[in-house]
């Protein structure tokens with residue numbers, strides 16, 4: 400049994416390297432047959448996974464991604480770029496700052512415990528099938544997969560501002576990464592405007608004039624541990640969507656967001672929740688978007704989103 404580790408040394412502002420070092424000592428101690436590659440830049444993990452899926456599917460080699468949600472997103476997009484028919488099971492050890500995918504699957508954060516679990520599943524030959532999201536955007540002619548969420552509006556603007564933060568690296572090193580998002584969040588309140596949304600769900604069309612936050616998801620979590628859709632199920636083969644409109648009275652927005660943190664936001668008329676096999680989303684004006692925390696830029700969207708099960712060790 401041979402393991403190939405793809406490590407993103409930039410994940411969690413460099414802290415992923417420490418996770419890898421802990422794991423590597425264990426691998427050496429156990430005389431595990433392994434090799435490791437460190438990504439040099441964004442895109443490496445996607446390309447390496449694509450090549451791995453292409454050339455090594457039949458062998459007893461296991462690919463293990465060590466990084467955050469963005470690294471896993473790259474791996475899925477790489478694996479799916481090669482083949483839809485014969486999916487390459489992926490193993491994943493969370494070492495990012497948000498780690499929402501790991502949270503949803505209750506994966507251990509300790510890399511050695513995580514690896515032991517992977518080893519057990521690989522030995523038994525039983526990968527677990529978990530939904531991954533997929534969308535096709537007609538405006539950008541874009542086809543992408545995501546492991547957690549796609550966001551348009553509020554959360555995407557927060558991602559954009561947090562990534563642009565000049566203090567991100569330092570605060571992450573001090574384990575104060577949440578402050579970056581908190582400060583970006585406050586800026587978003589002053590910057591984010593409302594936008595029109597048109598949805599097609601189960602042969603019905605829905606219009607929202609005061610769209611503020613739109614999140615598509617495979618599971619309950621977004622934004623590094625916030626349960627935005629507590630009832631979303633990552634194994635039901637359905638895609639989950641929430642739209643929050645900005646209330647006419649601005650202060651109510653804070654009430655809704657505060658209730659969101661307690662999982663009690665569905666009661667408000669500004670909160671709209673959908674689950675379906677397929678959802679079409681159209682927005683008219685330019686809005687920021689993100690997929691698994693990776694920026695999609697500022698654009699109008701016309702996307703059809705679905706899910707499909709994917710094998711993970």
Ligand SMILES: Nc1ncnc2c1ncn2[C@@H]1O[C@H](COP(=O)(O)OP(=O)(O)OP(=O)(O)O)[C@@H](O)[C@H]1O
Pocket residue numbers: 407408409410411412437438439440441442443466467468469470471473494495496497498499691692693
């Ligand atoms: N060597 C590298 N240098 C810089 N960026 C890289 C490198 N390798 C990969 N990346 C990019 O780093 C970004 C962040 O990675 P990732 O999402 O895994 O970590 P994170 O942001 O700390 O975790 P999370 O998404 O769980 O919060 C991704 O966009 C990925 O493409």
